[in-house]
Amino acid sequence: MSITDKSSQTVKSADRVLDIFELFGEVEARELSLMDITRQLELPASSVFKILQNLVHRGYLDKDENGKTFRLGYKIFQIGAKYAQQTNLTTEFQYIAGQIVSEVNEAVYLAIRSDRNILYIAEKQSTHHVRFISHLGMKLPLHTTAMGKLFLSAMTDDDVVQLYREQELGLLTDHTISDLKKLVGQLQEIRQAGVAYSEGEAVQGIRCVAAPIYNANQELIAAMSISIPTNRWKEDTWSQMTELVVQGAKKLTSIQYYQAT
Structure with a gap:
C-alpha cells in the first residue's frame, strides 16, 4: 500500500x-x-x-x-464544557460570581442541561476549607440539584413524567427526592417562585439556591447557583444568597439579550 x-x-x-x-x-x-x-x-x-x-x-x-x-459519553460534554468556558456567558459569569463570592464568601456555579443531568461549565470558589468542590464537566442528575430542578420546571408536568417514564429517580443521598409526584409538586412551586432550592439532595450537608438564565428568546439556557454547607447556614444569610443569585442570573440574562440585539 x-x-x-x-x-x-x-x-x-x-x-x-x-x-x-x-x-x-x-x-x-x-x-x-x-x-x-x-x-x-x-x-x-x-x-x-x-x-x-x-x-x-x-x-x-x-x-x-x-x-x-x-x-x-461524558468526554463529549467535557469538551463542550471547555468550549463553553470561552463564551461570553462564562466570561461574564466569572465577573458576577466574583462579586458574589466577595460579599458572602460562598461558592457560585454555572451549569447547562445535558439530557437528564446538569453539566457544570464554570465556578467561582469560596476561601473556606469546608466547601462543595465541583469540576468542569461534572454531571449530576437534574432532580437532585437546584439548578437541575430549574430546567425541569421549564418543562410541562407531562413532559417531566415522560422524561422519567422508563427510569426511576435515582438516590444520591437520604434527602434526594425519589417520588415523581413529589418532584412535580415541587416544580410547580419553583415556577411560581422563580428560584429553586436543594437541601442535601445531591451532596450530603450542602444546600443550594439557583436562579434561571434566559436568552433573548426567553429560552432557559443555563442556571446559576450558590452553595453553602449546612454548618454555615443561617436564615438571614440564606435570604441574602437568594437575592444575590437572582440578581446575578438577571444580569447574565440581560447580557444575553443585549448581545443578541
Missing part, C-alpha cells in the same frame, strides 16, 4: 467517526444500536463495530448494560 493509500484510509476512518457523532446530533433518539448506525450511514457493520468500541473505551460513547445500544 502506498503512502497516499494509507493517508486516504486514515481520513476515511476519521470521516466515519465524525459521521457517527453527527448522526447522534441529528436523530431524536438518544440511543442507537449498531444496526441503526450502519443502516443510516450505509457503512459495513464490522467497521462501525470497531469504531464504536474504540469510542466507548475513550469515553466518547457509552453503551447500555447489554452492550446493544450506544449514546454520547
Whole structure:
C-alpha cells in the first residue's frame, strides 16, 4: 500500500467517526444500536463495530448494560464544557460570581442541561476549607440539584413524567427526592417562585439556591447557583444568597439579550 493509500484510509476512518457523532446530533433518539448506525450511514457493520468500541473505551460513547445500544459519553460534554468556558456567558459569569463570592464568601456555579443531568461549565470558589468542590464537566442528575430542578420546571408536568417514564429517580443521598409526584409538586412551586432550592439532595450537608438564565428568546439556557454547607447556614444569610443569585442570573440574562440585539 502506498503512502497516499494509507493517508486516504486514515481520513476515511476519521470521516466515519465524525459521521457517527453527527448522526447522534441529528436523530431524536438518544440511543442507537449498531444496526441503526450502519443502516443510516450505509457503512459495513464490522467497521462501525470497531469504531464504536474504540469510542466507548475513550469515553466518547457509552453503551447500555447489554452492550446493544450506544449514546454520547461524558468526554463529549467535557469538551463542550471547555468550549463553553470561552463564551461570553462564562466570561461574564466569572465577573458576577466574583462579586458574589466577595460579599458572602460562598461558592457560585454555572451549569447547562445535558439530557437528564446538569453539566457544570464554570465556578467561582469560596476561601473556606469546608466547601462543595465541583469540576468542569461534572454531571449530576437534574432532580437532585437546584439548578437541575430549574430546567425541569421549564418543562410541562407531562413532559417531566415522560422524561422519567422508563427510569426511576435515582438516590444520591437520604434527602434526594425519589417520588415523581413529589418532584412535580415541587416544580410547580419553583415556577411560581422563580428560584429553586436543594437541601442535601445531591451532596450530603450542602444546600443550594439557583436562579434561571434566559436568552433573548426567553429560552432557559443555563442556571446559576450558590452553595453553602449546612454548618454555615443561617436564615438571614440564606435570604441574602437568594437575592444575590437572582440578581446575578438577571444580569447574565440581560447580557444575553443585549448581545443578541
